[in-house]
Amino acid sequence: MSDERSLRDIRLAKLARMRELGHDPYAVERFERSDSAENLVAKAESESTESVMFAGRVVSYRLMGKAGFAHLSDGDGKIQGYFKKDDLGEVGWELYQLLDIGDHVGVEGELFRTRTGEPSIHVRRLTPLSKSLQTLPLGKEKDGESWYGLTDTEQRYRHRHLDLLSNAEARRKLVARAKLTSAVRRFFDGRGYLEVETPLLQLVAGGAAARPFTTHYNAYDLDVKLRISLELYLKRLICGDLPKVYEIGRVFRNEGVSNRHNPEFSLLEFYEAYTDLEGMMETVEDLFRAVATEVFGTTVVRFDDGTELEFGGRWRRVVLLDEIERLSGVPKAALGSLEAAKVALGEREVVNPATGKRIVAEEEHTLGGLIEKLLEVFVEPTLQEPTFVIGYPIETSPLAKKEPGNPKMTRRFEGYIRGREVCNAFSEINDPVDQRERFEQQLGQRAKGDEEAHPMDEEFLYALECGMPPTGGCGIGIDRLAMILTGADTLREVIFFPTMKPEKGEAAE
RNA sequence: GGGCCGUUAGCUCAGUCGGUAGAGCAGCUGACUCUUAAUCAGCGGGUCGUAGGUUCGAGUCCUACACGGCCCA
Numbered sequence: 313m314s315d316e317r318s319l320r321d322i323r324l325a326k327l328a329r330m331r332e333l334g335h336d337p338y339a340v341e342r343f344e345r346s347d348s349a350e351n352l353v354a355k356a357e358s359e360s361t362e363s364v365m366f367a368g369r370v371v372s373y374r375l376m377g378k379a380g381f382a383h384l385s386d387g388d389g390k391i392q393g394y395f396k397k398d399d400l401g402e403v404g405w406e407l408y409q410l411l412d413i414g415d416h417v418g419v420e421g422e423l424f425r426t427r428t429g430e431p432s433i434h435v436r437r438l439t440p441l442s443k444s445l446q447t448l449p450l451g452k453e454k455d456g457e458s459w460y461g462l463t464d465t466e467q468r469y470r471h472r473h474l475d476l477l478s479n480a481e482a483r484r485k486l487v488a489r490a491k492l493t494s495a496v497r498r499f500f501d502g503r504g505y506l507e508v509e510t511p512l513l514q515l516v517a518g519g520a521a522a523r524p525f526t527t528h529y530n531a532y533d534l535d536v537k538l539r540i541s542l543e544l545y546l547k548r549l550i551c552g553d554l555p556k557v558y559e560i561g562r563v564f565r566n567e568g569v570s571n572r573h574n575p576e577f578s579l580l581e582f583y584e585a586y587t588d589l590e591g592m593m594e595t596v597e598d599l600f601r602a603v604a605t606e607v608f609g610t611t612v613v614r615f616d617d618g619t620e621l622e623f624g625g626r627w628r629r630v631v632l633l634d635e636i637e638r639l640s641g642v643p644k645a646a647l648g649s650l651e652a653a654k655v656a657l658g659e660r661e662v663v664n665p666a667t668g669k670r671i672v673a674e675e676e677h678t679l680g681g682l683i684e685k686l687l688e689v690f691v692e693p694t695l696q697e698p699t700f701v702i703g704y705p706i707e708t709s710p711l712a713k714k715e716p717g718n719p720k721m722t723r724r725f726e727g728y729i730r731g732r733e734v735c736n737a738f739s740e741i742n743d744p745v746d747q748r749e750r751f752e753q754q755l756g757q758r759a760k761g762d763e764e765a766h767p768m769d770e771e772f773l774y775a776l777e778c779g780m781p782p783t784g785g786c787g788i789g790i791d792r793l794a795m796i797l798t799g800a801d802t803l804r805e806v807i808f809f810p811t812m813k814p815e816k817g818e819a820a821e
Numbered sequence: 822g823g824g825c826c827g828u829u830a831g832c833u834c835a836g837u838c839g840g841u842a843g844a845g846c847a848g849c850u851g852a853c854u855c856u857u858a859a860u861c862a863g864c865g866g867g868u869c870g871u872a873g874g875u876u877c878g879a880g881u882c883c884u885a886c887a888c889g890g891c892c893c894a
Contacts, residue, residue, distance in 0.1 A: 317849090318866090319848060319849095319866090320831095322848070323848095372856095372857070372858090374856050374859050374860095375859095376854065376855080376856065376860085377852075377853040378853080378854045379853090379855075380855095380856075381855075381857065383857080394855070394856085396854060396855095413847075426855050426856075426857090427855050428856080430855090430857075432855090446831075447831040447847055448831085448832085448847095449831075449833085449847095450832085450847090451832080451833085451846090451858090452846070452857095452858040453857095453858070455858095458858095459833080459858060460832055460833045460845085460846060460847090461832075461833075462832070463832090463833070464828090465890060466828090466888070466889045467832095467889095469889090478832095568822095812888090812889090813887090813888065813889090814888090815888065
């Protein structure tokens with residue numbers, strides 16, 4: 313073999329030789345495996361010498377003359393194979409010598425322990441199941457510490473299969489996210505909720521403050537939008553007397569990418585008739601307890617930084633305006649109007665504790681905007697343990713019922729964990745006249761240039777006019793939830809294929 | 822949108838003052854029938870992100886752009 317050929321050409325030549333030997337790896341369709349690598353290792357450790365079959369990817373390879381070793385990985389675990397010329401025969405031995413790290417093989421042999429005690433398979437028969445034509449970024453490891461491997465973040469996201477097969481921690485987070493989603497489904501299914509699917513293509517993309525993606529439906533020669541939330545269609549189902557519904561679905565928001573934003577993400581929304589905020593809070597508590605137990609096996613979740621959070625009990629509950637008063641010194645009484653709030657802020661020289669800079673009230677155009685700013689600066693950092701923050705301003709809550717005693721605030725709460733919002737819930741407006749007024753206020757903001765203001769939705773209003781029972785509703789971003797529970801630094805660590813800009817030459821025509 | 826940083830072999834990374842490209846792993850050849858970051862001997866491998874500019878000469882300096890990362894808004 314010439315040294316000048318590419319690594320890929322060399323592997324193609326090995327593939328051709330395997331075929332000459334009558335072992336075309338790509339021709340094999342089926343290979344029974346006795347057990348997982350993890351379980352086989354456990355059996356061998358307990359001195360079992362039973363005959364087993366196993367298949368996996370070659371992740372290490374050590375040849376010593378007329379015998380050798382290779383570790384085979386099934387993705388979650390690995391077990392060492394011992395290959396000896398005397399046992400494999402001429403053809404089998406040549407097949408072993410033609411292996412590369414990255415190939416898939418099937419082996420048959422007995423469990424045993426090597427002289428150094430490592431649980432292994434003494435291989436009697438070797439079946440190539442796939443040739444890897446590419447060198448894989450598989451790191452080496454010793455004492456649990458790995459060398460090399462794939463660390464370039466961009467490559468990890470663009471070639472996620474390499475990340476999954478080579479980085480155990482990345483794999484763990486992504487798998488935990490997938491399990492989390494199915495745990496959520498089991499939770500609601502077990503509580504008598506109906507899982508439903510509602511349209512992704514919508515004429516009016518509502519239910520949230522965000523800019524939609526637009527696409528075109530050729531058959532109707534119609535511009536349509538991709539949904540930005542699930543809310544309005546789900547509430548139309550409540551109006552159809554389906555009293556407990558939920559949906560887990562992809563929504564799309566036409567905005568930038570960051571640690572906490574991906575333009576497409578998975579949203580869980582659930583709605584239950586005849587319940588209120590307290591009912592929703594209890595459901596959220598139960599949901600987190602169930603999910604933590606299923607995904608992590610415990611309600612005490614431990615994070616990489618050593619902190620632990622308990623999801624077994626009742627969450628802390630605080631009222632937003634009370635917390636702002638307590639933490640910023642701005643009296644609740646001054647938060648009744650934008651003018652009074654600006655005066656109060658001006659008198660007190662309220663300082664952002666994180667930056668040391670004064671809060672400039674003049675930058676805010678609405679009372680709601682100012683209150684949310686104070687929430688972000690003063691309250692959010694204090695919300696480490698699971699906490700519900702109750703009572704949000706009306707301008708930013710166009711679908712939530714008004715507070716009976718304070719029409720500038722709404723019956724809405726958000727759940728926080730480790731300073732980050734994990735859910736958003738309210739007592740849904742079921743007064744069609746109130747809802748129409750809210751939409752009209754939103755249209756006013758839209759006219760002033762707020763592209764994220766909520767559009768009018770006449771079909772939704774018609775459903776409300778037909779009668780919607782009192783209803784509690786809640787939305788939870790599955791990706792952010794997975795991020796928080798797995799301790800990931802960025803959303804992209806819990807999305808298999810995060811949105812990336814195309815590399816040069818990769819863009820579609 | 823702004824600032825900073827990164828982009829060199831399949832992977833992880835060096836590269837000094839501007840002088841024609843380096844290591845480990847992976848690969849190839851050989852030795853080795855219990856290794857495990859196997860070992861030992863030898864060998865090959867580069868559009869230095871892209872495009873310009875300065876210079877006798879650019880991985881290195883300058884400009885623009887692309888992609889990514891971090892921070893800020």
